[in-house]
Each structure stands twice: as C-alpha cells, then as structure tokens.
Amino acid sequence: MSFLAPLYAAGILAVSLPILFHLIRRTPRGRVTFSSLMFLTPSPPRVTRRSRLENLWLLFLRGLAICLLALAFARPFFRDANLIPVAQSEGERVVLLVDTSASMRRDDLWDQAVKNTLAEIEQRAANDRVALVAFDSHIRPLITFAEWDELPSGERPHAVRSELENIKPSWRATHLDAALTAAVDLLAGDAVEDAPSATAAKRIVLISDLQQGGRLTGLQAHRWPEDVQVSIATVTPKSTTNAGLQIVAAAADERHTDDANTVRVRIDNAADSSQDRFQLAWVDLQKEQTETRKSDSARMDVYVPAGQSRILSVPPRPDGVKTAALKLFGDDQSFDNVVYHVATQPLALTVWYLGNELGDDPRQPRYFLERALTETPARKVQIVAMDEEAFASAEHDISLAVLTAVPHEPHVAPLKKYLHEGGTLLFALPSAAAVESVSQLTGGSSLTAEEAATDSYAMLGEIQFDHPLFAPFSEARFSDFTTIHFWKHRRIDESGLPGAEVLARFDDGAPAIVESRVGAGTLLLLTSGWHPEDSQLALSSKFAPLMNAILERSARVNHELPSYTVGDTVVCTLDDEGGGEGEIILESPGADRSPIAINGRTTDATDAPGIYHFQRGDRSQAFAVNLPPQESKTAALPVEHLEQLGLIFEQPPTAAQLEKQAQQQRQLKNRELESRQKIWHWLVLAALIVLILETWWAGRTARAVTSPTEPA
Amino acid sequence: MSIAAANSTGAARRNDEILDPGSLMRIKSLELRAKIVVQGFLHGLHRSPYHGFSVEFSEYRQYSPGDDPRYLDWKLYARSDRHYIKRFEDETNLRCNLVLDSSRSMSYGSLPYNKAEYAATLAATLAYFLSLQHDAVGLVRFDERIEDILPPQYRPGQLRRLMLALERPAAGRGTDVSEPLRQFAEYVSRRGIVVILSDCLANLDGLETALGTLRSRGQDVILFQILDPAETKFEFTESVLFEDLETGRDMYVDPQQVRAGYLQKLEAHNQSVRAACDKLGIEYVAMLTDQPVDAALHDFLQARMRRGRRVTRRAV
Secondary structure, eight states, rough: OEESGGGGGGGGGHHHHHHHHHOOOOOOOOOEEEEETTOOOOOOOOOOOOOOOOOOHHHHHHHHHHHHHHHHHEEEEOOOOTTOOOOSSSEEEEEEEEESSSSGGSTTTHHHHHHHEEEEEEOOOOTTEEEEEEEESSEEEEOOHHHHSSSSSEEEEEEHHHHHHOOOSOOOOOHHHHHHHHHHHHHHHHHHHSGGGGGSOEEEEEEOOOTTSSSOOOHHOOOOOTTEEEEEOOOOOSSOEEEEEEEEEEGGTTTTGGGOOOOOOEEEEEEOOOHHHEEEEOOSSSTSSSOOOOOOGGGEEEEEOOEEEEEEEOOOOOOOOOEEEEEEESSSSTTTTTTEOOOOOOOEEEEEEOOSTTTTTTTTTTHHHHHHHBTTTEEEEEOOOOOHHOOOOOOGGGEEEOOOOOOHHHHHHHHHHHHHTEEEEEOOOOOOOHHHHHHHTTSSSOEEEEEOOOSSBBOOOEEOSTTTTGGGSSSSTTOOOOOOBBBBEEEEEEGSSSSSHHHHHHTSEEEEEEEEEEEOOOOOEEEOOOSSTBBBBGGGGHHHHHHHHHHHHHOOOOOOOOOEEETTEEEESSSGGGGGOOOEEEEEEEOOEEEEEEEEEESOOSSOOOOEEETTTTEEEEEEEOOOGGGGGOOOHHHHHHHHOOOOBOOOHHHHHHHHHHHHHHHHHHHHHHHHHHHHHHHHHHHHHHHHHHHHOOOOOHHHEEEEEEEO | OOOHHHOOOOOHHHHHHHHHHHHHHTTOHHHHHHHHHHHHHHHTTTSSSSTTOOOHHHHHEEEEEOOGGGBBBBBHHHHOOOOOOEOHHHHOOOOOEEEEEEGGGHHHHHHSOOOHHHHHHHHHHHHHHHHHHHOEEEEEEEEESSEEEEEEEETTTTHHHHHHHSSSSSOOOOOSSSSHHHHHHHHOOOEEEEEEEEOSSSTTTHHHHHHHHHHTEEEEEEEEEEEOOOHHOOOOOOEEEEEETTTTTEEEEHHHHHHHHHHHHHHHHHHHHHHHHHTOOEEEEEOOOOTTTHHHHHHHHHHHHHHHHHHHHOOO
16 A cells, blocks of 8 residues: 555654643643742643543544544555556657768667667657657658557557668768758647647657758758757767768869879868878779778878868879779778769860861961860860861761861861751851851851951950850950950951851951851851961960860860769769760669669769769769768767757756656656545545544543532 | 711721722822822821821920020920920921832732832822922932932922822833942932832842941931732742743742742741841831832831931930
C-alpha cells in the first residue's frame, strides 16, 4: 500500500493529544498583575498524579477515529504496475530533423544520431504527434504527421527505426536554414489542418553535428514563429581533427598561361582540430586507397594550423592519367579527404586559311595570324590551307575559316556550304574588287565597294564594345584603338548587306568590321587588312586578343571548368551540333549508367563525389563531382549563433528538472491509481461509524456516571 | 439620647457614608474629595471626643524669663493677669512636605481604585486640611528617584497647583524608598513635617539611614504605609502567572503553596519598616485602602498632637 499524501499520515500523531490532555492537569489559564513579586516564590506546574486512565474504550475509539481520518487524508492506494497513465494534457507536436549531410559520416555520428532519434521517440507520450524529416541539401520527410497518426502507438519506434536504417548520411551539404524553415512550415501546416490542436506545444528537435559549414543565410530573412521551440540533440565525434580538401578553380584568363595545368588546392583545418600536419598525394582512382607512387617523395607535407586554411599548388599529377584524385593523409575524419580532378584537355582547333601566301613572310597576313593563335595549354591551333577535298572530309573539325584573298572558284562552294552550316568566316577584304566574292558567299545582292581615299590614315571610330568580340576591350584602359592607324581601307555599301551589324567604323564613317549572318553561320567582314601594308592592326596589342576572341567564339569554347559539388545541377556540355546522336548517358563513378533529359540537365544524379562521364554516342566528357567545401568546416557551431538568428531554444532540462519530470510522472500515475481505487471513501466511512459508536458509548457511560448521583 | 447626641450620630452616619472610601473615590475631583473628608472631619470634630483640641491652645506658652516680651498676649494678661507668650504665628507657620510614592506598584488595586488613587486622595485631604490652617504645603513625588517637587508655600493657587500635580498620572517605574528620601533629605533645609505616603514594597536597605538623615535635619516624619487588602491577605485561589507591575517579570505561582510564606515575608518586611520608624521616632501608620480616609487624617492629627505634647514636655 502506498500513500498519495503520506504527510497526512502524520496526523496519526494526534492520537497522543487526548492522552496528553488527559494527563496534564491544568496549565495556567490567565495572568494576574501584582504589585510586587518580592515575597513570592515560583511553583512548578504540576502534572496530575493520576496515571490510571478512565474510559479506556472511549479513548481507544477516539484514537481509532483520528487514525482512520488521518489515513483517509493520506489517500492510500495499491500499486498496480500494469497501469499506464494516460496523459491528460494535449500532446506536443514535434518535428525531428535528422541531419544526413556528409559531415555526419564522421566516426559514429550517424549511430549517435539514430540513437538520439530513438531516444527522443521513446520520450514521446502517446498523444504527441511526431514527424521525422531527414535533411542535407535536400529535405526528405520520412514520416509525416499523418503517417504517424496512422501508426499504432506500439509500432511507432519500430517504424522510425526501420526508416532510419534505410537511410545513410549522404554526401550533400547541410542546408540547415531550409530544413528549419521547412520544419516550421510543416508544424504550421499541420496546425491549420487540425484546428483544435493549434494550441499544442510545437517543437523542433534538431539531431545534427551542428557544424559551422551548415548554411544559415536563409534564416536571416525568416521570421521565427514565437510558438516553435527548438532543442538540439548534438552528436559529437570522438576526434575533432578534420581537414578538408578542395580544388581551387583556376581563373578563366589563366587558361592560356603556362601554369594552367597546375592544380591548386585549399586545405581547411577545422577550428577544433588537434592536428596541423598533413600530407597530400595523388591516388589512383581505381585503387583509391593506395598511392600512385610508393615513394615518400610523392607525398607532400602540409602544415595548416587549426582554424586556418592554406592554398597551395600540388605536385604535377601522374602522367597519362586523365582523371585522378588527390588525397589528404593524417586526418582523423576521412570523408572529405579526397578530391577528384579532371584535367582540362587541350582543344585541337583547326583554322582554314585561304590566302595566297605561306606563313613565313612578315609582310603578309598569315604570318601574323599564326603568331596570334599560338598553342597554349588550353588549346592547340593548326592553321591549314586545305583543298576542297580535304575540307569536305574534315568539315566538322574546322573551327574558323580565314580569307585574306579573293577565293578561288573551287573554294567558293565549300566555303558557302561551311558558312551555311554554321561556320564562321573571317574575310579581310584585300581589295575593293574582292567584294564581289562576298556577294557570292552570302548569295545576296551584289555588294559594291571602293577604295577609300585617305591622305594619311584612318582610325577606328565607333566600336560596339557591347559585342562579344569587343567586350574584353570595353574597359577604359583597353578601349583606346586610336593608336592603330589604317593606311588603306575599302568603303563598302552597307546597304548591300541587309541585317548585318557594323561592329566598328572608321573615323570617316565607313564600316570597318561587319558581322553578317549567313545561313547558320557568321561572316565577319574586315574592310582592311591587318598586315603592315594595310594597317598597324597586327602590330598592335589588340590584335591577338581580337583574333583569339574570334576563334573561341567560332569554336564555341566553353569557359566553364567541368567541376561540380554533390547535389549540383549538372549540365552536359557535349554540344548538340558537335556530333554524337541519341540520348545523353550519365555514367556515375560506380559505373551506373542513367539516361538524362534531352536538355542535358540533371539535378539529382550526382549524389556521391567522384568522376562522372557524360556519354553521347561515341563522345565522352568527364567531370569531377566533389564534396561541398562547406562540409569540411566541421567545428561545432555555437548555439548562440542560431539564437542571434531568432531561433527560440528550449532550455535543455537539467538533471534536477528531469528528476522533477519523472517525479511528476510518478505522481500522475499514483493520482490516477488512487482516483480509481478510492480507498479513502471507505476509511472516512469507517471513521464515521467509529465516531457514532463513540458517541453512543460516551452517552452510555455518562448516564452510568450520573444516574447514581441523581437521587442526591 | 440628647438632641446633640442624636445630631452627632446622624452626622457621623452621614459622614461615614460619604467617607466610605469606595463611594469617596467615585468622586472625580480630588479637591472635592479632600474638601468632603476635611469638612466632614471638622464637622464631627466639634462634637467628637476630641473636643477641646485646638491649635490655639498649644500656641500659648507661659512666659518664662528670657522670652521676648513682644510676644506677650496682652489681652490675655489683662484678663488673667498671667503672662503668656503668644507663639501662635510661629507654630502655625508650618511647612509640610507630602512625599508621595508614584511607582508602578502603587497602581495595583484589588478594589475599584488603586493604591495610588487612595494615596493621592489622602495627600489631597492633608493638603487641604493644612491649607485651611494657613500652613505651607508642598509635594514631592518619587519612584526610583524624585520625580517632581512642588515646594511648600502658602499662597493663593498653591492648593490648586498641588491638586493638579496629584492628579497628574504617574508614569512611575520601580520603587526605591531609600534613595529618593536621601535626595529629599539633602534638598529640604527648613524644619517642617514630612508626610511619606508609600507602600514601602521595595528593598529597605538604606531606608533607616535616609529616614535618619531626614530626622537629623529637623523634620518631623510621618510614614503612611498604604497597602491593598489583597496584598495583606493574599487570598488568591487559582494557579496563575503573576506579573510584577514594576519589572514586568512573570512568575508562575500556586497561591495555595506560597500563601503562608508570602504573608510571613510581608509581615517581616512591615515589621522591619515599623522597627526602623520606631527607632527614629517616626510616626508609622499602616493603612489599607479600604479604610476611610479621615481615619488617616485623624492619625495625622494624633501624631501631631503627640509631637506637640512631646515638644511641650520637652519645653517644660
């Protein structure tokens, strides 16, 4: 038997009161003031010497009544372990946000997260409503509120466990802001659906390693609702040393420099790392764990203090390997220690030169063209003067056609075809008469031109700097073209080229560079030449950039480097007209092949870091997918930072509070048991009966005492 | 019974009714109380056994050689052919100091009035009586020390001031008879009568010395010890907490147990007061508050008379 209010049982002590009253004779009842106590002596209060108790039965009955009342007030009940109390109050609604980002791959973080989640589920009362959501850069609801409601309360932990067993930490970034916002929306949406329970406490339990790399920017614009509290069940790794490795993309203008193939990496060492010495080496993709070279010299020692980052050039990678990975050694956490790198392949570009000369005469245009389009690490240019048969066979390989003389008759047809199929032809008019062949190539109305009459020289006047060809010169320090003197130029009648765009004019108003669409292709008409006889263009600093711009535009060279992070939308850059028919296949590092949409985009195919391949027909394009660099910032995020963003945190219960909760739970259970058994009713009833008995007995004894004296 | 005798008994009865302290104390004005007592006293005096007692008689003295002939009563000489010295004025110009205990123990009373009120009435009566005789009356109130002093004077308004001083409530503390009397003895210089009204419920150490000092300074001293009947009989029955009026001390007392001891101690105390008085030739009068006030007046006059006789005898 237990008591709900055991302190009331102390009332049993009141039994002693009647006995005490019985024994104590008379305590002084009042006070008397007296003039002086000088003649008085104090006398002690006396207890009666009568030790014999009269009316023992009355005393017993009164004591029994007091005992019964005291016991009734103490609310006794019998314990019954089978009874599970049903909470009276309304349950909470809780969203469990489980972090599945790449940083959760450290140590046993995922096991901890699963354990925490299950522990959280265990704590839930039967009337709580729970939704389980996994998040990284994507948000995946695993169990919604509706599904939770449908599950029988006994099976809920099993359902959660099986859901958690099905998922593993991904390689994606942590978008904490999106996850928290989505959880708030989930709570708000659920409250709307279920109007009566809108007052229920709302809580988000974030089960995460809470690393600094998590994205939080979205929370700055989000007003956190006041009724949603967040509690964090942080999982912590055993060792905190973590250095991340990322490839630093080379700038676009470095592509033609000699160190274009140098790979630079950034090594971030987390703020709470205990290590600061690491080693870096290339590893073979097929045997990722082993180095390509066994010698120690292949490893590069790196010193990065905790909380800092270093950018360094890595040693040249092994020859003949197209796709390779760099690995960092000496780090406790291995999930972010490998980066994949795809070397940019030098482009092989062919320029079809149609001119009258070979390339060795410094007075002729080809001499300058060859020197402007020299080979760089990014591309290899071949300037050829092919005949029409060779052209026909290699039509698709030609990136640019350059015409500096009146074309021979046999060349006109292939050129025309080339133009119409999308090729670009740069035509530097050698003379006014050569304008005839322009008409032939465009197939339009005849164009007239005349040799411009200049006494001294002409300069470029109006230049369309917003055009892609001239955009690199648009800055003020590069836009001065006045130093280039044109000794000769031809004045063409631009009305003969309808739809043509004049990119530059001479200072006398005559068009200098005209771009005209011919079929699918482009005709660039230069009304002067760049060789010294015509102008100073070839000798100027503008010539090489201009020619390269024309070539790259013509060859559609993509400046984007093929490198992505996990979860990025990848775009197939295998150009549509570049050949290769049929659907685009994406081959993952695990050799899984999946077709992707015809626009060449896919959003969720890259879910692990590695080297991927696009395949279209017989052409293949490799690209590296790496871990999001933010994931390497694994130092713990201070919770204050989240508080600054407006999140309202539930105070983590102290041991005393937990004890108090447990006590309350116990109390609740006891109260319920007691209210069912209601033993106190019977005790009060018994007390009443005893009191009635006592009254009767007292009356009887009083009569017995008085009756003998009545006659007197 | 003669008419005079009948008148006398009627007056005495009336007087008794009025002079019953219970009914007397119901009169609010102290002066009126005093007047009633004194007038009743004087009224009965002429027809009382004390007939013939007069201040005048004692004021004539037979001439003896060396007396100043200025004070010869020539009228009497003419009538009786004897030489009498008229010392009337000298004798009546009496200086009386009423020394009243106003300590807290005096505020005890088992009757509707307390000892302090009784003592004040007594003092007022004496003062009124003396002022009727054109004597200078002063008042000294004390508890542990002398509280206020009204020097003896005979002038208009003195009696009124004295009554007001008597009516002023006493915020007294404990009683110490010896120390105030010693102080008073130092203060008083001229000969006179000192009437002490106190319950004497205090430590008696030094009382004899103080009284002796007073006597040695030529003061005739009368000590009225005023006690409540409850104090002298101690007829309490229930065991109660007794609280000392002066010190506030509590004491649990079973009266049945302590009564005998109390009475014995009180008696011994009173005896020692009386012994000290006797030793010094001080008139000691024990008074209970249920006794009529005029009895005290009577005792006073008796004492005066004895004193006068003693003086006369000494003079003879």
